[in-house]
Amino acid sequence: MMLYIHIPFCARKCLYCDFLSGYGSEEEKESYVRSLLQEISLVKEPVGRYISSVYIGGGTPTVIPAKALASVLASVRERFVLTPDCEVSLEVNPGTVSEKELFLLREAGVNRLSIGLQSPREQELRVLGRIHGWEDFLRVYGEARDAGFSDLNVDLMYALPGQTPEKWRQNLETVAALQPEHISAYSLIIEEGTPFSRMQLSLPGEEEEYTMMEETQDVLSARGYLRYEISNYAKPGYECRHNLGYWERKEYLGLGLGAASYIGHRRFSNVRDLKTYLGRKGRPSEIRENIRTLDLQDEMAEFMFLGLRKTEGIREEDFFGCFHRSIWEVYEKPLTRYLDLGLMYHRDGRLFLSRHGLQVSNVIMADFV
Numbered sequence: 050m051m052l053y054i055h056i057p058f059c060a061r062k063c064l065y066c067d068f069l070s071g072y073g074s075e076e077e078k079e080s081y082v083r084s085l086l087q088e089i090s091l092v093k094e095p096v097g098r099y100i101s102s103v104y105i106g107g108g109t110p111t112v113i114p115a116k117a118l119a120s121v122l123a124s125v126r127e128r129f130v131l132t133p134d135c136e137v138s139l140e141v142n143p144g145t146v147s148e149k150e151l152f153l154l155r156e157a158g159v160n161r162l163s164i165g166l167q168s169p170r171e172q173e174l175r176v177l178g179r180i181h182g183w184e185d186f187l188r189v190y191g192e193a194r195d196a197g198f199s200d201l202n203v204d205l206m207y208a209l210p211g212q213t214p215e216k217w218r219q220n221l222e223t224v225a226a227l228q229p230e231h232i233s234a235y236s237l238i239i240e241e242g243t244p245f246s247r248m249q250l251s252l253p254g255e256e257e258e259y260t261m262m263e264e265t266q267d268v269l270s271a272r273g274y275l276r277y278e279i280s281n282y283a284k285p286g287y288e289c290r291h292n293l294g295y296w297e298r299k300e301y302l303g304l305g306l307g308a309a310s311y312i313g314h315r316r317f318s319n320v321r322d323l324k325t326y327l328g329r330k331g332r333p334s335e336i337r338e339n340i341r342t343l344d345l346q347d348e349m350a351e352f353m354f355l356g357l358r359k360t361e362g363i364r365e366e367d368f369f370g371c372f373h374r375s376i377w378e379v380y381e382k383p384l385t386r387y388l389d390l391g392l393m394y395h396r397d398g399r400l401f402l403s404r405h406g407l408q409v410s411n412v413i414m415a416d417f418v
């Protein structure tokens with residue numbers, strides 16, 4: 050079992066962001082932490098079960114004082130049993146956390162930081178509406194090392210307005226030179242309702258975006274990173290166990306505003322309205338909604354489109370072990386098509402996307418839904 054904890058506050062909204070996050074007053078943040086602690090104390094499902102990873106994401110969790118985040122982790126430890134090697138990740142934005150707080154968070158048990166940089170270029174950061182500069186990132190990166198963090202991820206974005214493949218390559222090289230253990234590289238998606246969706250942006254074309262995706266693998270593998278998922282690269286042994294858990298359909302409990310859960314063949318999520326969440330004081334029966342029991346068809350589809358995100362793909366015997374049916378009996382048509390097209394390989398009982406298949410994975414996944 051894994052835990053996800055959502056902190057829905059940010060210092061300021063980035064222009065491309067459609068995550069469940071926004072500015073919060075000090076009073077709202079305090080009240081939110083109280084409700085979250087209450088929710089943790091009231092959940093029933095996984096008590097007594099081992100937790101293999103905890104992921105505190107947002108929003109920007111570090112806009113909450115480190116002391117309060119430490120109290121959330123302390124209450125998690127009271128309520129659940131964390132495995133001795135439990136991965137405890139925290140999302141951090143440069144400009145929102147001090148060195149002292151990083152030490153405190155390390156002491157509280159956080160052992161992996163995911164730093165939202167997005168770009169090392171000041172101009173690109175301004176375009177995205179980020180609150181920090183490159184220097185802020187360097188400071189937080191160095192302080193995280195000083196505080197004892199030996200597992201750092203850096204989030205980057207490509208296909209930004211005005212960006213060329215050459216600029217993206219330089220961005221990758223600049224960040225990889227620091228040797229973080231993990232790099233996530235996502236392409237910018239223009240989401241409806243965001244300021245970006247209403248702006249005239251000069252975005253790279255499809256071909257340029259494709260080149261950038263290709264460059265990512267070339268640059269990072271030359272520097273010792275393994276691509277283990279469509280957008281994720283890690284030094285050997287530093288793959289994010291929490292994210293791998295999602296793709297391997299491990300059960301997880303989401304805590305906090307809008308957090309999603311997958312437990313016992315059911316998917317559900319918490320309410321997304323802050324006032325409602327605060328008003329119901331974390332009572333699980335009153336904050337959970339969209340409860341859906343997955344049928345066999347849903348589970349098999351999820352197995353396929355989540356598992357194929359990983360570069361190692363899926364194992365035929367795992368499919369059989371889960372569903373007591375052969376993967377070929379259920380998905381013969383799409384599997385044969387993508388194998389024939391060279392977008393997928395079949396080797397040693399595993400099915401996985403080829404390099405080209407990973408670039409067009411959205412189209413392939415849709416075929417399994």
Ligand code: SF4
Binds near residue numbers: 062066067068142
């Ligand atoms: S910091 Fe992250 S969550 Fe917050 S507005 Fe920016 S992209 Fe969204």
